[in-house]
Amino acid sequence: APFCTQILADYGADVIKVEAICKGDDTRHWMMPGEIAKWKKSKGPMSNYFSAVNRNKRSLTLDIKHPEGKKVLTRLAEKADVLVENFKPGTMDRLGLGYEYLKERNQKLIYASISGYGTTGPYSNRGGYDPIAGAEAGLLHVTGEHNGPPVRPGIGLVDMATGLYLHGAILAALTARSKNGKGQRVDASLFETQVSLLTNVGLAWLNLGIEAQRWGCQHPSIVPYNGFKTKDAFLVCGATNDAQFASLCKVLGVENLLKDERFSTNPKRVHHRDILNPLLDNVFETKTTAEWAEIFDGTGLAFAPINNMEQTFAHPQADARDMVTQINVDATESGHLRLIGPAVKFGTTVASLREPPPSLGQHTAEILHELGIDAAGVEALKEKKVI
Numbered sequence: 001a002p003f004c005t006q007i008l009a010d011y012g013a014d015v016i017k018v019e020a021i022c023k024g025d026d027t028r029h030w031m032m033p034g035e036i037a038k039w040k041k042s043k044g045p046m047s048n049y050f051s052a053v054n055r056n057k058r059s060l061t062l063d064i065k066h067p068e069g070k071k072v073l074t075r076l077a078e079k080a081d082v083l084v085e086n087f088k089p090g091t092m093d094r095l096g097l098g099y100e101y102l103k104e105r106n107q108k109l110i111y112a113s114i115s116g117y118g119t120t121g122p123y124s125n126r127g128g129y130d131p132i133a134g135a136e137a138g139l140l141h142v143t144g145e146h147n148g149p150p151v152r153p154g155i156g157l158v159d160m161a162t163g164l165y166l167h168g169a170i171l172a173a174l175t176a177r178s179k180n181g182k183g184q185r186v187d188a189s190l191f192e193t194q195v196s197l198l199t200n201v202g203l204a205w206l207n208l209g210i211e212a213q214r215w216g217c218q219h220p221s222i223v224p225y226n227g228f229k230t231k232d233a234f235l236v237c238g239a240t241n242d243a244q245f246a247s248l249c250k251v252l253g254v255e256n257l258l259k260d261e262r263f264s265t266n267p268k269r270v271h272h273r274d275i276l277n278p279l280l281d282n283v284f285e286t287k288t289t290a291e292w293a294e295i296f297d298g299t300g301l302a303f304a305p306i307n308n309m310e311q312t313f314a315h316p317q318a319d320a321r322d323m324v325t326q327i328n329v330d331a332t333e334s335g336h337l338r339l340i341g342p343a344v345k346f347g348t349t350v351a352s353l354r355e356p357p358p359s360l361g362q363h364t365a366e367i368l369h370e371l372g373i374d375a376a377g378v379e380a381l382k383e384k385k386v387i
Contacts, residue, residue, distance in 0.1 A: 001084050001085070001086040001114045001163065001166075002017075002025075002027070002053035002054055002163070003053045003159065003160055003163030003164070004084060004112075004114070004162075004163035004164070004166040004167045004170070005017070005057065005084055005167075006053045006054060006055060006056065006057070006163075007163065007164070007167040007342075008082075008167055008170065009055070009056035009057050010055075010056055010342045010351040010352065010353070011349075011351055012349075013082075014058070015056065015057040015058065016057070016058050016059075016060050016076065016363070016367055017054060017057045017058065017059050017060065017358065018060050018061075018062050018064070018073065018076075019059055019060070019061050019062070019360060019361070020061070020063070021061045021062065021063055021361070021385065021386075021387060022061075023045075024044070024045055024059075024061070024360040024361075025050060025054070027047060027049045027050040027053075028044075028045035028046055028047055028050045028360065029045055029047065030047050030049040030050070031047045031048070031049070032048065035047065035048060037333070038332055038333060038334070039331055039332060039333070040330070040331055040332065040333060043330060043331040043359045044331075044359050044360040044361075045360060046331045046357070046359065046360075050357060051337060051339065051356075051357040052339075052340070053163075054357040054358070055327070055339060055353055055355065055356060055357050056352075056353065056354050056355050057355070057357070057358055058355075058358060058362070058363035058366070058367060059358035059359065059360060059361055059362045059363055059364070060361065060363060060364050060367045060368075060387075061360060061361035061364050061387055062364075062386065062387055063385065063386050063387070064095055064097065065095060066384070066385070066386045068381060068384060068386045069386045069387075070095065070096055070097060072368070072371070072373075072381075072386070072387075073097060074097070074102065074105060075371050076367075076371065077097075077102045077105065077106055077109060078105050078106050079106075079371075080106070080109060081108070081109070081110060081174065082109070082110040082111075082112060082170055082174070083102065083109060083110070083111050083112065084112045084113075084114070084166070084170075085111075085112070085113055085114075086113070086114040086115065087113075087115070088115060088116075088125065088126075088127055089113070089115050089118070089119040089124045089125065090125065092113075099111045099185050103183065106183065107181075107182060107183060108177055108181065108182065108183045109183040110170055110173045110174060110177065110183050110184060110186060111183065111184075111185050111186065112166055112169070112170055112173075112185075112186040112187075112188070113185070113186070113187050113188065114162055114163075114166060114188050114189070114190070115128065115187075115188075115189050115190075116128015116129070116132065116133060116189060116190050116191060117133075117189050117190075117191045117192075118187055118188075118189035118191065118192060119187050123191070128189070128190050128191065129190075130156040130157070130158045130159040130190065131152050131158075132190075133158045133189075133190035133191045133193070133194050134152065134153070134157070134158050134194055135150075136191060136194075137158075137190075137191050137192075137193075137194035137195045137198070138194065138195070138198050138201075138202070138212070139153070139157070139158065139194050139197070139198075140152060141212060141214070142198075142201055142212045142213070142214060142215075143214060144214040144216065145214060145216040146213065146214055146215050146216050146218065147214070148214060148216075150214070151214075157197075158190050158193055158194045158197075159190065161193050161194075161197060162188055162189070162190050162193040165188055165193055165196075166186065166188040169186050169188065170186060173186055198212075200221075201220065204220075217236060218273070218277075219238065221266075221270060222238060222239075222240055222266060222270070223266065223269040223270045223272075223273045223276060223277070224237075224238055224239055224245070224248070224269070224273075224276060224277060224280055225238030225239070225240070226238065226277060226280075227306060228280060228281060228284040229281065229284060229285055230284050230285060230287060230288055230289045230291075230292055231285060231286065231287055231288045231289075231291075232288045232289060233288070233289040233305060233306065234289070234305070234306040235284070235289050235292055235293070235303060235304060235305045235306060236303065236304050236305075236306060237296065237301060237302065237303035237304075238302065239301070241266065242264075242265060242266065244301060245258075245263070245266075245269070246258055247299060247300065247301055248301060251295060251296065251299055251301065252280070252283045252284075253283070254279070254280075254283060257276070257279065262275065262276075263276055289305045293305060321341075321345070322341045323340060323341045323343075324338055324339075324340065324341060325338070325339050325340075325341045325353050326338050326339075327339060327353055327356050328356065329356035329357070330356075330359070331356070331357075331359055337356060337357075339353060341353070361387070364378075364387050365378050368381070368387070
């Protein structure tokens with residue numbers, strides 16, 4: 001949900017993040033070793049993890065279990081275009097804030113939910129996190145070295161992809177509403193996201209009965225297509241058709257492989273990958289990654305070094321496309337924070353970083369005033385520990 005709503009916020013939406021009083025979002029407390037010294041204690045809990053998916057939002061602390069808190073959230077929903085929640089299915093209904101209740105008060109509301117397994121089905125009541133869905137829906141099964149154990153990807157792919165799916169679904173629901181004037185329920189789950197991402201390996205099982213394997217950096221149906229060790233690091237390159245394979249052999253100086261019938265077509269190369277890949281490994285290990293990059297440049301063949309974080313964010317293409325942005329923020333000791341920029345660029349409209357990630361409850365009074373609650377009312381809610 002945070003990634004979904006951050007995308008919408010980048011695109012101009014006024015996103016209000018409703019957080020538990022005192023504690024806030026759990027990810028505010030997820031810090032790397034040594035990170036705590038980077039943040040001002042006086043500004044409340046904050047982390048890079050939280051900051052990565054919560055810029056351009058306003059923070060409202062609210063106890064939605066309290067009757068007064070329920071009233072506040074209901075008033076927000078009455079005015080809102082979209083509500084996004086990621087509780088376990090049934091939780092919002094038990095709190096008296098379910099879709100049917102809020103729909104009666106705002107017929108145009110888009111009520112979007114993210115859960116582990118969706119709101120229906122035998123597993124709907126189970127909790128779910130990124131690695132849980134990745135395990136149960138096949139991602140971990142296909143990730144890792146060939147004949148090695150399952151491996152979790154280094155980032156939360158299922159979480160991020162679900163956010164991407166849901167932000168698009170919300171925009172589609174808003175488009176539908178512009179035509180029929182009606183809101184609707186939108187139901188996304190980590191499990192379904194990951195099942196959908198199985199794509200070609202999923203269809204290989206569904207239509208051919210071929211079980212997926214772990215291939216590391218290799219491709220199950222294209223050879224060569226791999227990560228290769230160079231003299232000093234690693235690079236990735238591949239040949240997706242026979243013409244590209246011929247070009248690759250010429251670049252590597254192994255034209256003799258073109259005369260080998262075992263490598264004459266891609267299906268044959270796939271069948272003989274255990275013979276071909278070691279031959280290419282031997283060639284790549286003779287030069288550094290930089291030397292190979294210079295050789296590949298201008299050939300038309302796709303290739304790339306396997307970069308670490310320092311290399312990625314120092315990349316000239318990342319700089320040219322504004323993928324790193326620095327923003328002023330009071331919560332850090334340095335007074336600023338570097339963030340990853342929006343991935344999509346627009347021709348006329350602008351996806352922008354307008355506001356830093358909010359401190360906990362930073363905008364509570366401001367938002368309540370917008371609802372017509374005066375200063376005395378805000379103080380009364382504080383005394384009741386509603387906000």
